[in-house]
Amino acid sequence: MDGTDVERDDSVVVTEVVDRVMLLKINRAAQANAMNRDVVRRLREAFEEAKWDESISAVILTGEGKKIFCAGIDLKERRSLSEKEAFIDREKNMLAFIQEAHKFPKPVIGAINGPALGGGAELALICDIRIAVPSARFGNTEIKWGMIPSMGGIQRLRLIVGMGRAKELLLTGKSIEAAVAERYGIYNSVVEEGKLLEEAFSVANGIAANSQIAVMQTKRALDLGADTQVPMALDFELSKECFHKGDAFSGPAGFDK
DSSP states (O other): OOSTTSOOOGGGEEEEEETTEEEEEEOOGGGTTOBOHHHHHHHHHHHHHHHHOTTOOEEEEEESSSSOSBOOBOHHHHHTSOHHHHHHHIIIIIIHHHHHHHTOOSOEEEEEOSOEETHHHHHHHTSSEEEEOTTOOEEOOGGGGTOOOOSSHHHHHHHHHOHHHHHHHHHHOOOBOHHHHHHHTSSSEEOOGGGHHHHHHHHHHHHHTSOHHHHHHHHHHHHHHTOOHHHHHHHHHHHHHHHHTSSTTTGGGGOOO
């Protein structure tokens, strides 16, 4: 089962282009903006569209509502899959999307409208710049249900906060307040809730005003200078042991969004 044999729901991600900026909004507020297969598919399609559209200079990624940015993988959907189906889905869909986003050539601004937890934290970390509201807690909480961040979040977090803080956050699985995340450098800034998109567009438009090729080459130089693709691939391989020998399947069994 890969999602191609069921009816697709395109409404789970809302897209809007304003001037030279594409706004992407995960539209599943009632499900804590959790990423199911339709969300991942639509995000992949939108990023691909923005990649090749020369009129788009930057992307803003956010979630619907005021309660949460993204709670991570839709565990209800995950529990509906067999173990084999879940493994295929992780590698064929989720990992593929994160790898594509990692190589996305244009700046991505995360408008973090609420807590970013688990896979939601990983989603926030693929953004180049993160602007948050005061309620936007941050936490790679996977270890609490027998898993580790498997889509590159370990390496991205380490690069941002340093080894000591990365170990503290990842090994405890605790979530931190937005002000602390800002102090650690995870969030570039924290703004009033009603000004989140205004600030995100201000940053995106400031980028768009510059030479697009110069912006993309600068991002590429920075990313290549901090290349972590090999350890990111190792993260994914190490995460498999959490399923085979650990509690990654049974840990989330009681979780209910």
